[in-house]
Amino acid sequence: MSEKPPICNYEGSDYQTSFWDQADRAYEDAVEAVALKRLLPSRGKLLLELGAGAGRNTPRYSGYERVVLLDYSKTQLQQAQSRLGTGDRYIYVAADVYRLPFVDGLFDGATMIRTLHHMADAPKALQQVRSVLQEHAVFILEYANKQNLKAIVRYLLGKQKWNPFSAEPVEFAALNFDFHPRTIRTWLVNSGFEIQRQLTVSHYRMGLFKKLIPLKILVWMDSMAQLSGDAWQLSPSVFSRNLAVGASETAQPGSFFKCPQCDTALNDTPPLLKCQKCGQEYPVEDGIYDFRLEALN
Numbered sequence: 001m002s003e004k005p006p007i008c009n010y011e012g013s014d015y016q017t018s019f020w021d022q023a024d025r026a027y028e029d030a031v032e033a034v035a036l037k038r039l040l041p042s043r044g045k046l047l048l049e050l051g052a053g054a055g056r057n058t059p060r061y062s063g064y065e066r067v068v069l070l071d072y073s074k075t076q077l078q079q080a081q082s083r084l085g086t087g088d089r090y091i092y093v094a095a096d097v098y099r100l101p102f103v104d105g106l107f108d109g110a111t112m113i114r115t116l117h118h119m120a121d122a123p124k125a126l127q128q129v130r131s132v133l134q135e136h137a138v139f140i141l142e143y144a145n146k147q148n149l150k151a152i153v154r155y156l157l158g159k160q161k162w163n164p165f166s167a168e169p170v171e172f173a174a175l176n177f178d179f180h181p182r183t184i185r186t187w188l189v190n191s192g193f194e195i196q197r198q199l200t201v202s203h204y205r206m207g208l209f210k211k212l213i214p215l216k217i218l219v220w221m222d223s224m225a226q227l228s229g230d231a232w233q234l235s236p237s238v239f240s241r242n243l244a245v246g247a248s249e250t251a252q253p254g255s256f257f258k259c260p261q262c263d264t265a266l267n268d269t270p271p272l273l274k275c276q277k278c279g280q281e282y283p284v285e286d287g288i289y290d291f292r293l294e295a296l297n
């Protein structure tokens with residue numbers, strides 16, 4: 001994969017409104033909340049939310065003292081800011097998952113929900129996440145599962161060309177990927193994670209179920225089905241809790257950001273952070289740190 005994988009750009013998108021608020025996705029949102037509750041540690045200091053979007057999940061991280069919302073889209077972060085506010089608890093960072101602007105070993109927790117499916121180079125993204133985590137930090141990953149029941153049935157009936165059982169990702173639309181659980185597990189382990197628990201999520205993501213079965217019951221049914229996630233994964237979405245293991249840096253007290261261009265630690269000096277080594281400047285506007293090299297240069 002190239003040095004700079006392409007980015008699925010949500011700048012100016014009304015994703016939160018059109019996909020969540022105005023569409024019939026209360027079920028999907030509720031079953032994700034169940035999975036997160038099961039997987040997240042009850043307490044933590046500093047959590048990195050990768051691909052935070054408009055902050056739909058952020059209130060669910062209430063056990064963490066501070067949360068960094070990272071997204072490539074500044075407009076998504078602006079929406080998150082208007083939902084969550086600008087207090088000390090939240091830090092808003094516009095940056096690329098492939099070039100994280102944080103010193104190594106900074107976070108004791110991270111989540112990445114509905115974001116890996118936009119990664120053309122998922123192993124590179126996972127390695128970046130691992131580098132900014134301390135040893136024994138918890139990383140909750142959600143990914144889109146190509147080996148889901150619907151895809152299997154369609155494949156067996158000859159209505160779908162790609163094979164849901166094969167290891168390689170499938171790009172079903174531009175920069176939208178489904179992954180095989182086995183492949184994700186291999187990438188996680190190769191990146192320095194130990195997989196602790198898997199939950200299969202969103203088993204009943206079909207109009208008919210949503211129409212016929214009351215939301216509360218459907219969510220309960222899914223919460224039961226989630227528990228088989230370590231044994232088999234046939235749902236469209238899979239969550240896994242992963243522990244950062246092996247040799248890890250620990251961030252020096254007081255250090256936080258680094259230059260994503262040359263990896264030098266940066267002094268946190270809003271409204272402008274300037275790299276002492278390469279001279280690159282990073283503005284902070286209306287409480288949003290901007291490390292998007294392509295957008296700045």
Ligand SMILES: C[S@@+](CC[C@H](N)C(=O)[O-])C[C@H]1O[C@@H](n2cnc3c(N)ncnc32)[C@H](O)[C@@H]1O
Binds near residue numbers: 008050053057070115
């Ligand atoms: C489908 S949305 C999910 C948002 C949120 N996690 C949720 O579940 O509601 C995916 C988000 O990932 C962000 N994203 C995609 N590629 C990215 C990258 N390379 N670096 C940072 N953010 C990225 C998009 O801007 C978008 O906000």
